[in-house]
Amino acid sequence: MAKAPGSIRDSICGYLQTIGGEGSIEEISRAVVAQMGATSPSSIRSYLNNNVGKSFERVGRGRYRLKANSHDFTLLPAKLDLGPVVIVGKAKLYEADCFEWLASEPVSSIHACVTDPPYGLLEYTEEEQEKLRKGRGGVWRIPPSFDGAKRAPLPRFTVLDENDRLKLHAFFKRFGILLNRVLVPGGNVVVASNPLLSHIVASAMSEGGLEVRGQIIRLVMTMRGGDRPKNAHLEFPDVSVMPRSMFEPWVVLRRPLEGRVQDSLRYHKTGGFRRISDEKPFRDVIASQKTPKREREIAPHPSVKPQSFLRQVVRAALPMGQGTVLDPFAGSGSTLAAANAVGYRSVGIESDPKYVKVAKSAIEQLGSLQEIDPI
Numbered sequence: 273m274a275k276a277p278g279s280i281r282d283s284i285c286g287y288l289q290t291i292g293g294e295g296s297i298e299e300i301s302r303a304v305v306a307q308m309g310a311t312s313p314s315s316i317r318s319y320l321n322n323n324v325g326k327s328f329e330r331v332g333r334g335r336y337r338l339k340a341n342s343h344d345f346t347l348l349p350a351k352l353d354l355g356p357v358v359i360v361g362k363a364k365l366y367e368a369d370c371f372e373w374l375a376s377e378p379v380s381s382i383h384a385c386v387t388d389p390p391y392g393l394l395e396y397t398e399e400e401q402e403k404l405r406k407g408r409g410g411v412w413r414i415p416p417s418f419d420g421a422k423r424a425p426l427p428r429f430t431v432l433d434e435n436d437r438l439k440l441h442a443f444f445k446r447f448g449i450l451l452n453r454v455l456v457p458g459g460n461v462v463v464a465s466n467p468l469l470s471h472i473v474a475s476a477m478s479e480g481g482l483e484v485r486g487q488i489i490r491l492v493m494t495m496r497g498g499d500r501p502k503n504a505h506l507e508f509p510d511v512s513v514m515p516r517s518m519f520e521p522w523v524v525l526r527r528p529l530e531g532r533v534q535d536s537l538r539y540h541k542t543g544g545f546r547r548i549s550d551e552k553p554f555r556d557v558i559a560s561q562k563t564p565k566r567e568r569e570i571a572p573h574p575s576v577k578p579q580s581f582l583r584q585v586v587r588a589a590l591p592m593g594q595g596t597v598l599d600p601f602a603g604s605g606s607t608l609a610a611a612n613a614v615g616y617r618s619v620g621i622e623s624d625p626k627y628v629k630v631a632k633s634a635i636e637q638l639g640s641l642q643e644i645d646p647i
């Protein structure tokens with residue numbers, strides 16, 4: 273089908289702008305096809321060649337970037353000059369912005385991604401973190417105590433309006449594009465989400481070029497939902513505004529395969545999920561629980577996830593147990609700890625130095641826990 277005039281140009285520029293750096297013809301073509309459907313490689317190549325010096329610079333054989341003055345954006349260095357901040361076992365944690373890190377990493381260098389991103393867009397900003405630490409105001413709230421137990425702070429999702437949702441979509445689309453770049457074909461992506469927003473994550477990341485493969489349901493009772501109508505609970509005692517949430521969805525995607533599953537397994541060590549045992553395939557419903565107190569004490573982060581769940585997901589994410597698992601929103605390093613526990617190589621990125629400090633000791637301690645309170 274004929275493409276709208278200018279659509280190939282917009283798609284190429286959009287991709288190069290998102291990665292903020294340079295891309296090869298193959299990467300650019302992949303991004304254009306992911307966005308626009310089948311597009312002839314020759315039209316992409318000729319558009320790039322005809323516009324060298326105008327919109328693009330050629331920075332090596334078959335490699336292009338936007339001209340610095342052609343758009344209002346900041347070019348990233350070709351390679352961020354970062355040393356590993358923390359190395360524990362087979363895990364490396366960098367203190368960086370993961371979007372910058374992803375844009376400057378070599379392509380096809382990561383075999384799976386397991387991560388728990390920020391959702392409110394706001395909740396991990398310096399300002400909101402300061403309010404959380406002071407225990408006053410902002411998007412963090414302490415749920416009412418229940419059965420006498422003190423609750424940990426939770427961010428309010430209801431503060432997201434339509435505009436925030438659009439921003440969230442843009443955030444996850446950009447994340448999908450950048451992740452797609454560094455993953456090897458067939459690489460799995462598992463992203464923590466919530467029932468109100470998982471559809472946005474799935475659609476935005478698939479617009480970024482990843483393929484949606486379903487969801488993993490973490491069976492955990494959260495304190496969300498189930499409440500009677502605010503200020504009218506006596507009048508409507510039999511009504512809950514929303515169902516009490518009993519699960520946390522983790523969106524499953526992958527970089528599309530090149531060839532058959534068996535080819536991907538042979539050449540890239542990706543293309544499936546590692547089985548639990550001969551008899552048991554990995555399953556998409558996992559009985560879980562709140563993160564145990566012991567783990568929250570080792571890793572004081574408001575969103576720390578339990579080792580019992582993470583170890584199962586991380587283990588399954590590399591079908592042959594070979595390769596590197598990435599967590600670009602590493603927080604306290606719980607995914608890296610889980611990777612160490614199952615013997616995998618891992619890389620984490622965390623932008624907040626306070627959480628990098630937490631992770632320094634938490635990766636070791638969480639990773640070496642023997643009794644992880646499985647359900």
Ligand SMILES: C[S@@+](CC[C@H](N)C(=O)[O-])C[C@H]1O[C@@H](n2cnc3c(N)ncnc32)[C@H](O)[C@@H]1O
Nearest residue numbers: 369370388396575576577601603604606623624
């Ligand atoms: C929901 S938390 C993840 C917590 C993690 N699951 C754990 O068990 O500790 C998200 C983390 O992403 C970090 N973050 C937010 N934006 C980031 C970015 N652009 N690059 C890297 N880290 C970021 C936040 O500081 C926060 O620690």
